[in-house]
Amino acid sequence: MRTGRTGRATAATGAVLGAVLAALLLGGCGADGKPAAQRTEPIATADGSSPGTPSAPPAGTPSAPAPRDPTTPGPGPTATAPPSSPRATSPSTTLVRVTRSGGFAGRTGTLVIGEDGSWSRLDGRADEVGRGKLTAPQLGTLRAALREADFARLPRTSKSGTVFDGFTYAFAYGGFEVATGDGSVPMALTRVLDALPPFED
Incomplete structure (x- = not known):
């Protein structure tokens, strides 16, 4: 049992x-x-994605820039324009322009006088070789001589007389151009020449 x-x-x-x-x-x-x-099946998380699996970023999130290839040359330095060099300027508004040529040396020179009395001296190649400014009394004398010359009534050319090794003059004033020479310069233009700065130093 x-x-x-x-x-x-x-x-x-x-x-x-x-x-x-x-x-x-x-x-x-x-x-x-x-x-x-x-088991090999991934376990779902609360948002439906599997752990260890990267999820897509939400809309509106800026993406990081792609890394630059170190073998690719980067942008060069920005080019800048070189500073402009100062230039000699003639009077902005011209009162009168007188060109003298001839003489013993056969030289040509031009005086350009501005409305404010500033003047420039040019050589035969139109290069500036001098400059200055008339005083107020000098400018007043030149203006008076130009008015009294009455360019509208002057002959365009007056070269009746001939002077050996003399000068010829070309005036431009108020839209008129007058040419004359030593031995035939009208008295009115003689006063204009006397009121001008020198043609040479």
Whole structure:
């Protein structure tokens, strides 16, 4: 009788242990019967993405600039325009212009007098070789002589007399041009010549 009881107790104990082992094994497996450690499916997060998978940035987020290739030369320095050099300027508004040519040396020179009395002396190539400014009394004398000359009534050319190695003059004033020469210069133009700055230093 004792042997039968012992056998039944041993069988019951084995059944209990078997049930415990089955529960432990089934607790570590998924619905497909595989252990959790062997699963390959990603676990979804709260936003539906899988952990470790980069998600697209939200709309409106600026993207980072692409890195520059170190072998590609960058933009060169910005070129700047060189500063302009100052230039000699003649009077902005011309009052009278007188050109003298001839003489013993056969030279040509021009005086350009501005409305404000500033003047420039030009050589035969029209290069500036001198400049200055008339005083207020000098400018007043020149203006009076120009008005009294009455260019509108003067002959365009007056060269009746001939002077050996003399000068010829060309006047431009008030829209009129008059040419004359030593020996035939009208008295009115003589006063204009006397009121001009010198043709040479």
